[in-house]
Amino acid sequence: MKNMTDTSLITIERLTIYACNYLEIHESDLAAFPSLSTLEIRYGSLGYISPRALCGSISLSFLDFYVDAIADNVTSPYPEAFIGNTCNNDQTLAAGNLHSGETFLPMLQEMSLSNFQFSEPIPENAFQNLLHLQILHLSFISFSSNETFMSLDVLSNLESLQIHHPTSYINLDLFFGNVLPKLQNLKRLWLLETNIKTLSSVRDVFSNNPLIEEISFFWNKLSFIHELTFRNLSNLRSLDLAVNKNLTSLQHDILRGLNNLEELILKDCSLKSLNEVDFSDVTSLKTLSAEKNDITEIPNIFSNFPEQEVVLSRIQTIKLQSNNIKCVKLFTFSNLAHLSEIDLSLNLISSVDDKAFYNLENIESINLAGNRLAVISPKSLFNLQGLYLLDLKDNMLTYFPTFPCNVNSRPGLNGLPSIRVLTDLRRNNLQCDCSMFEFLYHFIAFGFTEGCSLPSLYDREKYWPGVHYLVNQRFHQAELLCNNPRGFFYIEDILNEPSLFLSDISNTSYFSCPRGCRCIRACQESVNIVSCRNQSFTDIPSDLDESTEILLLQNNRIESIPKSSLDIVPNLQYLNLHDNRVNHIEKGSLDQLLDVDLSDNRLTELPRGTMMSLSLKNLNFSKNDISSLYASSFAGLPFLEILDLSHNEITVFPSGLFDNLTKLTSVFIGGNPLNCTCDMLYLSKWYRQASFKPNGTRPDTDFGQIECVPFANGTQLSKWIDDHETSCLSVSEEPVVVTGSNSALVSVLLIIITILTVVFITTLVIYRYHLEFSVMVYARTGFRCFQISREDESSKDFDAFISFSNQDNDFVLNDILPRLENHSPPWKLCIHHRDFAVGESIATNILNAIERSKRTIIILSTQFLESEWCSYEFRAAHSQALRERSQKILLVMFNDVDKSTLDKELKAYISTNTYLRTDDTMFWSKLKYALPEPINSTEESTRSVNTTIV
Incomplete structure (x- = not known):
């Protein structure tokens, strides 16, 4: 305060x-603040305070004194400065403008003393x-004796008294019997932690104390309170x-006569019931x-009906959390017009x-969190x-939950209430089944048609408008999980991929599931699936449900398929x-079916x-x-x-075999010992007749990868078909062998054989290690050896579609995507939950993804092998590769x-094609090399040379 002028000190009213x-x-430190009305001394430690320090503070109305410690050299008792006995002398009267007989600190109305640790307790004459004191707070203070308590009775103007955690024993009977009756102006009494x-x-x-408005016995050891x-x-x-x-209990009449009581706090006791209280x-x-x-039952005091006496009709907040209510x-809770929170x-x-x-x-808030609710009745919340x-x-x-419509609500936009209901459903056992699908897909995705009625497609009772806003707005959708037979999914993901909605109906009363089988309903397609794989069945189950649509x-x-089965x-x-x-x-x-898979059996x-x-x-x-x-x-399959x-073991296709198959779009005959003789002329003629195709193109086939038998020169079936339109080689004819005895011719032949041998060995070595050589060159220079760009891939939307099991999410999302999509230039990848079209079936989405991608990357893991849809994706990709005559599949094992x-x-497949292993030290380099040029790449395709790799 050395830099402050006397004029500036005179006007100061508050000092902290x-x-x-x-x-x-010291005595004179506060005398320079004649206008001081508020003095706050908080925290820190006290070294010294003069007995006359407050004698001149005649304007002081508020004093807050809280210290953490007292200096070791201070051994004085309770400060005389707060008592004022030394202030009544002629010098003080003159300096403080007090008249003889006036009280100490005449304007003081509120005093708070906390955390004193003096050598002696508060004296008997402290107050x-x-x-004129009206508010007194004493916290963590020692009283010298019960007489100190008795001295409070001189504070006849006291309106608020708080005693918090006294550090010495006090006789509360004396307080209630002798002190409290004299504090007739008391409005607030807080006895906190007073034992x-x-x-x-x-x-x-x-x-x-007829004026008293607040009473608190917070944090005591009360076990009984008299009803009077x-x-x-x-x-x-x-x-x-x-x-x-x-x-543990309250007396029946403890609240008798408390007509204006607005707040009753019974928190953190051991009450077992409130029903005995009137x-x-x-x-x-x-x-x-x-x-x-420990309350086990909600008291019957929150219901208001005309035929019964009005009870708690003005209640606004009810807090009964952390009890044992069942x-x-x-x-x-009914007919309470002012209730806003439960x-x-x-x-x-x-x-x-x-x-x-x-x-x-x-009502604004209802909190039922942390209970054992498995279901809520649609009629539990009404109006x-x-x-x-x-x-x-x-x-x-x-x-x-779905609740009834609020028939009395004022409609907002589109006939819905203007208030949005936020529903917190985190950490529940939500099921991604058909009921969930129906609710989310139709109520959230499409909303309501008018008011709170549902779309006309679903003729059901009216629903509460709040259901429209169950897309949670209080927290991220990703925090909501649900589960189904395929595992756990985020609500956010399944909204984007409806095919994830499956219901396990194995143990339901409405569907008969054969023993040893698993029965599932695909919600989006409304299809019932029965899976009986790996059960060693010798016959088709005879107890199938008649509504079965897919049987695995x-x-x-199984050895035969009787019609009756x-x-x-x-x-x-x-x-x-x-x-x-x-x-x-x-x-x-098999006449009733749409799709039959009889592969890998013993048909002849x-x-x-x-x-x-x-x-x-x-x-x-x-x-x-x-x-x-x-x-x-196949005549009966138009x-x-x-x-x-x-x-199979097919050597020839009989004339007329495919004539009636006018809708045929794909046919695969590879892996058969076909004889390219006159007997194959029918296949040549049929393949040329593409008029049955709407766009005039030939069916998708694998003819380009089939070699004829018995030709030793590896004649391809497609070439043979192109070369033999009307004539062909008789099956009895054999290749002509050229012979001669001229020695010069023999020498020439030996030289030619030697050269061919060297070329063959060199070619074999290059072929054996061409992948490693090509990958190393590409990794260092970006130059692609042994690859050519396919012109028919330029229209593809994605560089690769990744087929993987949901259990391999971490590898795909955290490893593959960052490495490939952040590559320069980046590859454009297609993955299920991000790029599949909403509303399409799983099979259609899979076929579209494979068709629109240059490559299909198969992440072959143990989980992949256990998934039916993953196996379907491999077969679809394999079929597409055969149709396009390309090595389209990249297998990662x-x-x-x-x-x-x-x-x-x-x-x-893996016995005839190269695949990549994740434990290969060159795995990432090989994967990037095997991929096509990125869609957005500006590199010239001419940098690649002949020969493809997978």
């Missing part, structure tokens, strides 16, 4: 000294000169009994806080009855016009019998009339032992689109994959 160590206040154990002997203790303790305190507005751990007089109550008790019954979180609630929350027109937040997190809910029987031991499933569309032992198909057994022939179906579109007979075909084998006869567990199709 904060965190000052070894503070010293005798503070007769009060009982008020059993106290009756009408506040009879001389608070009798007829008509001005009492707040009663705080919180944190009295020994308080609340009939507390009609002005606005807040009831009874959290953290249910919310009918009309528990907190029932952290209880044991497992059921909420119909109309449990009824006609609460101003809640103002509801803003519904907290249901940490329960056991399996579905989004791979890897069993599928009569029980009239709605069946897809049958998969891959890797069984089928050697006989009874006529008419396809007799006439085996299949006569107007619906069959996809037929797979690959990897059988078929050697005999007849001209009419709508067949895809036919796979690859890897994890090192933990056991090749012996692969199915025959995968084994055959």
